[in-house]
Amino acid sequence: MSETKKMLYINRNAPYGTVYALEGLEVVLIGAAFEQDVSMAFIGDGVYQILKGQDTSDSDMKNFSPTYNALGDYEVTKLYVEQESLDERGLTVDDLMPLVYEDEDDDWAEKPSIVLLSRAELAGVMAEQDVLFNF
């Protein structure tokens, strides 16, 4: 399995309410071991997955949002967030967790993982991929 493919994990669902976000994140973490060219996209209600300050204490749901902070350590460093999806929900990038990674090619400088893209730009990113996973 020496071939490297471009894989995009598309997250479309809110973190709670259905299990897609949680089990989708599990795929990303396992997939990281395969050393592919991996990125994630957050569109629609998927942007809520990386919202700051999630508190599930009243709902008996496991708050798995801290796991997104580990993505950088798994070398998942490209997190595309669709600007229109934020706008439609009255959110800005400041409402999202400040997710970062350490750039090994730049003396391990800490850099933001989140990249804001327009819907049209994200369509272009999707078109470049070999494999799309939808969650």
Added chain:
Amino acid sequence: MKFSLMVNEGPYNHQASDTAYNFAKAVLAGGHEIFRVFFYHDGVNNGTRLTTPPQDDRNIVERWSAMAAEHGVDLVICVAAAQRRGIADEDESKRNGKDADNIAPGFRISGLGQLIEAGIQSDRLVEFGD
């Protein structure tokens, strides 16, 4: 062409498994190859042999099992998703101290790496579900 399928929804509740099955049949009829069918989320419920639909309805689980028997299609159930939903083979049942297993013939339980591998090895990975 080499295809892999991902089935994300349970049988009967959702059309995804029916559509995936028909797609798989068409792939085989077209002379193509199925590298793997991977069952995830509630899709793992496609692999319990305890399913007992009414006699005048299709038997979704047996259909998959028959496809595996006839065409050697690799039916893989995700272990983590299966544990949450009570799908177990003999090994999994013993390992987790359960008193029974329920996996249907032709299915096997394995890890998420099998899904990633399917994405890498196949020309197309086709996902079925919401």
